[in-house]
Amino acid sequence: MTKIQINGREVEADPKQPLIRACHDQGVDVPMYCYHPGLAPVGSCRICQVEVAAAPGQPSRVVAACRTPVSEGMVVSTDTPKAHDTRRECLEFLLKNHPLDCPICDKAGECDLQDYSFNEGQGKGRSSEPRRKLEKRKSLGDVIVLDEERCILCSRCVRFFTDVTKKAQLTVEGLGSRSVINTYMDKPLEGNYQGNLADICPVGALTSKKFRFQARVWNLSKTLSTCGECSRGCSISVEALRAKEVKRLRPRYNAAVNQWWMCDTGRHALAPLTRPLAPEGAVLGGRLRGAAVRGYNGLELADDVAALDLAADMLAAHPGAAVIVSPFATQEEAKAALALAQALKATPQFVSPAPNGLKDDLLHTGDPCPNRRGLVEQGFTALEPAAALAALAAAPAAVLAGERVLEFLGHEGLAKLPTKLRLVAFDVETSDIPALDVVFPVPTHVEKSGHWVNVDGHVGVLNVAVPPPSGVRRLDAQLAALAAKLAATPARS
Amino acid sequence: MEDFVKELPVWVLWVAKVAIIFGGLVATAALMSLAERKVSAWMQYRHGPNRVGPFGLLQPLADGIKFIFKEELIPAGANKFLFRLAPALAAIPAMMTIAVIPIGTIQIGETKIPFSIAQVDLGIMYMLALGGLSVYGAILGGWASNSKYSLLGGLRASAQMISYELTLILSILVVVALSGSLDLGAIVEAQRVNGLWNVFTPFGALAFVLFTIASFAETNRHPFDFAECEPELVGGFHTEYSAMRFALFFLGEYCAMTVMACLNTTLFFGGPSVPFWANAPWYVGILAFLIKAGFFLFLFIWVRWTLPRFRFDQLMRLGWKVALPIALANLLVVGAWVAFSTKGS
Amino acid sequence: MVVVQRKELTLAERLYLPEVLRGLSLTFRKFFEKPITRQYPEQPLPTDEVTRGQPRLVVKDDGNIACVSCGMCEIACPAYAITIDGGETDRMIEREPKKFEIDMLRCILCGFCEEACPKDAIFMSNELELADYTRAGLVYDIEKLKRPKSALQKRIDYVYRLNNRWRSKQ
Ligand code: SF4
């Protein structure tokens, strides 16, 4: 550790990190555009300039904090008029060609340029030259749109590909005032990590096609959560418009799991979270609105309590039921399922779909079971969908529990199950499975709190980002209620 | 025409008179509710109701329709029977007292028909007896509503009415003493024959002032409307009333006002007699009566929109410590004067 | 401490009746004066550019609304009356509101939206009347909010004048 002085305060700094990190660690605000903690510093934007003297009393000069290593005894001032002036001049140049786009810019509200201009900039432009006229909607592949006018040429995006995915795809094209960002040979971007560009771009030059103009960021509620698309369990923030509709999933920094990044598969996995409800009074064609039981005309919505009674009755009358949970089951749900399995004298199992081939050496594990490790640690046995279906066909009764469990088992296979099977399911949505007798709705993983254990044993947290549809209760509570009802139901044979 | 009228059975005349006079009374009450708003508006640089019918003339009709179609609410815990009875008790006595007021004489050819429902020897007694009943409407309505505001309003109304009834009666007695009869017709006749309305005699004038003050209090009108007194009691004894029952209280109040105005005319202003025209035709007499009564009705409204409300203690002080002694003294002096002057003659 | 000095009343005042008569004569005189009431629906209130009526969206001369659904008015609105959902458009401005609703029952006619708008897209009209049979009918959507620029021109000029005065003081 190196001792330095920041704004008159003696602090310790990591000598392996640039000065800007030491400042940020001490809670001293230093603006930055080209610097990103996850990328190699280049020092191209010069907005991070601070006043530095080698030792107290020594002459000071203005340097870029992101490119200056810390050295013993160095005296740093971020708040002097000189530092402010240099930064303001920098900003003026950066804004020289920047369009006044904030009203339509998706970045507005979380834009570094906007924030620093507001803090440090001046109200008026002094340039009499016209601004650069460039392409405003340049598609860079399926995920990202580039607005060349807004780009401040910080090259974060370029370095993302060279430093993080290690496969350069972007470059700064042209020289001087004609520089623009472009892909090599105008080829569209590829790879599973393009979405991160929209996050790291300090301005609104790179925006996500999926999120483009969907919401103003200040209308988004942000909830800490965990991605469920693979067993990496990236830490994410679930952002919902007016706390109702999930609009965007973004990575959040987690040194142990995903650093600053996440893959596009996880980022764009919004469909399972924004399923529309089934039509009023219907069971199929959307998310379940309430418990449903099999009547004369197929599945019909039923009273929760009556459905629970029926499920308990059926399970009591047909001993030897199998218990299979979804790979999305949280630790808490798994615990409740375990208790239920014990009551039914069943082996606890979970569906484990085959690896989906998305595995790469950055984040994605290819394994679509976000809580595999947690479930295995709790004593659940992994079961391939085919094996699970075979086991179900042989069982007298079964409980299938958890978000998307039916989907992972395969609706087609389920539809072929013999109707003499007494099947109780807990899922977000169901199809018309002939063997299905009772089905209860459950919340999705952004509608409940809980925990998943990722592939490395790291615990990821789930929080309620949007409220579940009215009347939908937590799965663990429902399983516990079923177990309690079973205990109170006399066994029959 | 004359023969035809003579040959009519007596009851037809009665029915006709009852219909005309009661109908007129109710119509007057309705018009008063309009007049009240119009006059107050004019005094305050406003227009008043002017949307329903020409100049808002149909406003009372609209109000009536509204009252009929409104929901009737009976508060929980109210005494249902008394609650329903009270509005009737407030309205009926007020309407019945009009029966003995001599509005004039209808003359067809040589036949003279007195234009009043009943010509009773003890007309004044009848009026006072029935008028005293109207306090029941207020107090029962207030009590039966099971609401503190109503109860207070009812209590105030009864205290006030009983207090001022004394003054009222004493000032009427002055007139009785002056004319020597309890028959309202005779009182009118006496004034006509003397050619001097009671109000122009010294005692009569004093009695008139006292009577007018007491009649304001008796009818719960400003500046003595303590029974309602919105700032303190919401609506007083009729706080809990709605729809037609509320309208009945209203009707009662306006009928009582009308009767008081008629009585004032009869007792102090010579009823249908016309000054300086002793032999005026009968219809002029009736017109004169209506004009005089109309003035007093206007006075009721006029005063209401001019004077602020008294305090209740001021009201009681005025009633018991000022009005009553003066009225008593007045009666005593008149009594003595009448006794001695008749002896002397 | 405030000491209220009560006026000594004269005998005439204490007798009350003369004062009553004075009051009556006053009200009687007023009786004949001309009413000053405005007969509202027939004689509407005069409005001019200073009138802050209900906010309305400007329709530019090319027939499009000027709004880019930036959400500034939405966030500025102290009554949470505005709800905007944006979306992409092929027009130059890239972004336009797909849903723009002002709940007129919530709107307090404060004019903050007008002040917040960076695009001169929303202005306070001189429309003051507001009535409907349902609450839903008073949540105005784009179609109900649209007004041609000419209808709002006076107000627009006024706001510009106001802002320029403010600017020149800087
Ligand atoms: S990039 Fe930032 S400063 Fe530029 S238009 Fe977008 S929000 Fe405004």
Ligand code: SF4
């Ligand atoms: S597109 Fe964004 S990240 Fe890339 S250079 Fe421009 S401003 Fe920087």
Ligand code: SF4
């Ligand atoms: S005038 Fe005020 S309250 Fe009404 S919409 Fe605009 S900002 Fe909201």
Ligand code: SF4
């Ligand atoms: S502030 Fe103006 S441009 Fe922005 S959403 Fe509101 S009306 Fe539209």
Ligand code: FES
């Ligand atoms: S952040 Fe240091 S130069 Fe850009």
